[in-house]
Amino acid sequence: MKNDTLKIPELNFDENGALIITASSSSSKNDFDFFKGKSNIINKKLKKRLCNCTEWIEFPSTQEMYTILKGIGNIDNFLATFDGEPFEGMTVRLFNPITKLWSIYWSDSNTGVLDKPVIGSFENNVGHFFSEDIFEGSTVIQVFRWDARDQKNPVWSQAMSADKGKTWEWNWYMFMTKSE
Structure with missing residues (x-):
């Protein structure tokens, strides 16, 4: 896929094995400005995760994002249809001006x-x-990647690692086209 060749930053862990996440020096509340407004999306999603599946499901969706909290946050609505049923997702992104990290x-x-x-x-x-999570009873690390180098056509992707970041399985891509 388009952004598979981008390197995932090396992960760091504390003495208890917990993931340590630090902000880049350029991190700012304006990082998601490219995503304001409406987007049409082509999704490519693995049918099953972490089982060597090679079958991809492709489907369209739309998304609309707007800023909140005087610009240190944003919300988007994701609309799609899965198996003939309407589906709605929502993302809330918050920027911490002290740590310079997004949640x-x-x-x-x-x-x-x-x-x-x-x-x-x-x-x-x-x-x-990044986050540490549980997937089907096993501890995994997941990564969301936003590739906004082409701000009119950003790509979101998601991967999981069952081995503390040594290997990654990319399982979902969203190829976006700005409609506004």
């Missing part, structure tokens, strides 16, 4: 709860956001 929270019409945030920052128009 990204997701919820959708299936769960109605905010997921544990992925946390990170941008450098050179590419953002990496």
